Amino acid sequence: MNRRTTRGPRSLRLRSLTLTAVTAAAVLTISSCSANAADSGKDAGSKTRTVTDIAGEVEVPAKPERIVSVDFYSPAALVDLGIKPIGVVEGFNDPDPDLRPKVYHEALKKTATVGTYYELNIEAVAKQNPDMIFAETRFLRKGELKRLQGIAPVVQLDASGVGAWEDRSLMIAAAVGKADEGKQQQATFKKRADELKTKYADVLSKNEIAVFGYGQDHSTWGTYPAGHFYVPAWDAVGAKFRPFTKGEHKGEPGTVSQWLSIEQIGKLSNAEILIHAHGSQDFVSSLSKNTVWKNLPAVKKGMVFENVPAAVVSSFNWGTENLNQLDKVLAQIDAKAKS
Template sequence: MTPRTTRGSRPSRRRFLATAAASAAAVLIMSACSTGGTESAKTSGAETRTVTDIAGKVEVPAKPQRIVSVDFYSPATLVDLGIKPIGVVEGFDDPDPNLRPKRYHEALKKTATIGTYYELNIEAVAKQDPDMIFAETRFLQKGELERLQGIAPVVQLDASGVGAWEDRTLMIAAAVGKAEEGKQQQATFRKRADELKAKYADVLANNTIAVFAHGQDMSTWGTYPTGHFYVPAWDAVGAKFRPFTAGEHKGEPGTVSEWLSLEQIGKLSNADILIHSYGLQDFVTSLSKNTVWKNLPAVKNGFVFENTPAAVVSSFDWGTESLNQLDGVLAKIDAKVGS
């Protein structure tokens, strides 16, 4: 589920973004729960606990030993909590720094795989004999949730909307009996975010940004709004995102804009600062021949910058690392503003 870059190491990035655009209903479910990943004091026996996920209450092992993650997010959170899942989706063997920080690759590169988050191999999940499964259910095909529940208790997750990834991360921590550790990691993340908010208050308050990428064949472009899975670090520091223009967005919160032709790239004129996805310098260079691009205010003023790598934050520790990298990006912007 890597955002659009020039790398081809992850499957079907376009397919993910199309699926992500259909997640508004899941946002409502998450909002209705608003549990923050709390553990229930009620236990149903010495060997199980009752925790809350986006669907309600689920009974899980008190001390799970064999966890399979059929989602993209939970493996990193589990690693941060000192737990190694026995099954993960494909891709953790890829060392590309734009996919995830190196430590998650190192921890999980030899872990058994169970297909992709959007195309599971249920038999591979069963083969691992898990006692708990994490799943972001908006990506499951019809009947797959029931099949997974026939194998082991399933903790259902979602990450749609501004800050929802934090609820999801706390939910994962609570499900494995490490709610307090999760909250401590969240506190570290938020403290770092607050530091950057204060450090770059003027830049963040007085400029709108557009985080943009190209489409699958570099003939289209789109931007990521607040709440999108690609911009949690920017959301955390309170960045102001450019408003979408007419015909640019379907209106679902947190979803990427319509993929528009390069002829319409002038729509980016309402952004003071342009942030292109990590690894897209070749695309930006190719735009130098585009007259409309060259006349964008941000381009004329030299306010085009590269985003941090591995921007799809999957845990608090990952998020803190992203904020540390964002500090460098904001420092460049700040220096440019002051020059």
């Protein structure tokens, strides 16, 4: 069965990705009930449970055993909860540490794949005979949600806005009957974030940062605002982001700036600290002969640093690992600011 009640509306490599996020307000409205979605409307002995996702209510197995994830995020959250999905999107066999932490690669590198999160192979999903499917529905093509629902109950996911990825992680935990474990992992993440907020309060409060990446062929660049899926660790410690300048942003909350030409790199003059995407040293080196770049206040003061690896947080344990990495980056920033 797949009973659903509609309740309203429903983020891999970075550097050249310009995906549009739904508004934070919509997600946060939905998320208020997500953490309590574990067991509504069903007896403890029932073979099914009704859980809440971003689209409403869906009836799922009380103890799902064959979960397929057709999104980028849920596999890591499931691994954190001690659950190994039987099908995932492509990429988990890639050991690149900038794509995801090693623990998720090791856990899922031999798992059957079902296409990519943006180009799904429905037949491969059906072949796994799942009893539950996790999907970020904004990336599904026309008609694919209905086809997936014909295979197994689909728990629909999405999140954008500052901290909204946490709501998604809690929703995943609740959907598999592990809401308490999810909340415990969230508490560990928040405790670590609070430690860094206190430890680096001075440098975080006095400086605005720009987290930036490059586009195709190093010919364009763009920055990521609060709430973007590339900066959750920075959000968690209360970093202040530079404001966008005129003509730099379309206005959608949580989305990357317009991809701008290198000739417009001077727009970064309103940031005291520049954070470039992890693994983008070649791009930064290519700017060394650019006069405008060399005269940026942050560049002149040596306040240019590399972001943490695997910055696209997909789960609480992943987030906590990112905070441990961010501790090292902030230590460098703090030492430079005091020198």
